[in-house]
Amino acid sequence: MLSNLQYSTLSGTSTARDFLEFPSQINDHWAMYDAVLKNYALHYETKEPIPQALVDRMKAAETYGAGLHTIEVDKAAYLDLHWHRATEEAAMRAFGVGMTEVPPRYHSGYFLHIVAGGYASNYYVYEWARVLDCDGLEWFLESGGLTRENGDHLRARVLSVGNSVDANVAYEKFAGRKANMKAFLRINGLLGE
Known part of the structure; x- marks a missing residue:
């Protein structure tokens, strides 16, 4: 839609896999941006804007669990990258991510990214x-x-x-x-x- 390229094979989602998610993820930040928030975060009946105190609490909570989320995604990426070399347990042990304190986000049986949809070895x-x-x-x-x-x-x-x-x-x-x-x-x- 925003491309200026002649060939669709070079535009949109036809980019390097490790760059593909950047445009959508940078736009995720704007949902809580004050200038954007005031245009959509309105009470459905009164049209009153969301209370600033609630916005402040939501923003303060944005980083809650970020470390756990990062470890979960990293563990899944390690598993994805090493799936074809060893068993799930061996791949996780090789990177020291088999710790029970952070159970795996995905188990191989339902972690479709590693076998389908173009993300194999690219999580x-x-x-x-x-x-x-x-x-x-x-x-x-x-x-x-x-x-x-x-x-x-x-x-x-x-x-x-x-x-x-x-x-x-x-x-x-x-x-x-x-x-x-x-x-x-x-x-x-x-x-x-």
């Missing part, structure tokens, strides 16, 4: 997209927030070029830098600051 892309989207969010916030100009910048540098440009090059043209893991850690409350 890690969700975490990499989270790194990109957190760094991208910081770029937006450093550059004035959710503005038409910044949205056009994302569209021109990332969304419209699809797979006609290397994903890393596209991201660096968008953000003016390589993705920074610290943004991911900071936004998810994992820096311990």
Whole structure:
């Protein structure tokens, strides 16, 4: 829809698998952005906006469980990457993720990403997209927030070029830098600051 490419095989979701989730995940942040929230978070009868105290509590809870979620997804990615080499238990032991304190999010029998839908050996892309989207969010916030100009910048540098440009090059043209893991850690409350 936002592509400027002649061939559909290079646009939309036809990008490098480890870049595919970035556009959708960066847009997830805007649901709680004040300028967006006031347009949809209204009482269904009175049309009164959501109370600010509730918004503040929701924002304060955004990082709750982020560490557990990260470990769950990472464990699933490790299992996915090593599925064809060994049994589920051996793959988890190899990476020290077989700890009982954090049970596996997915068991092989119903973890369809590892065998269907184009994500086989690619489940890690969700975490990499989270790194990109957190760094991208910081770029937006450093550059004035959710503005038409910044949205056009994302569209021109990332969304419209699809797979006609290397994903890393596209991201660096968008953000003016390589993705920074610290943004991911900071936004998810994992820096311990």
